Amino acid sequence: MDSVKPVIDKWLIEDFKKKKKYRRTAKRIHQLLLEQHEFTGSDRTIRDYVSKGKRNY
8 A cells, every 4th residue: 555655645636626527536546556556455445545635635
């Protein structure tokens, strides 16, 4: 999880500037991590991290 935290944070900051309709969901972030960054963690882990991260932005 530590290796993908900077990527997720970057995406959340980018998405904060976009309209709500065009933001990535936690599910989509998980899919992108699986495809692009060979992430092996669970969907639930990403959902928890994203929900906490969105509160900060």
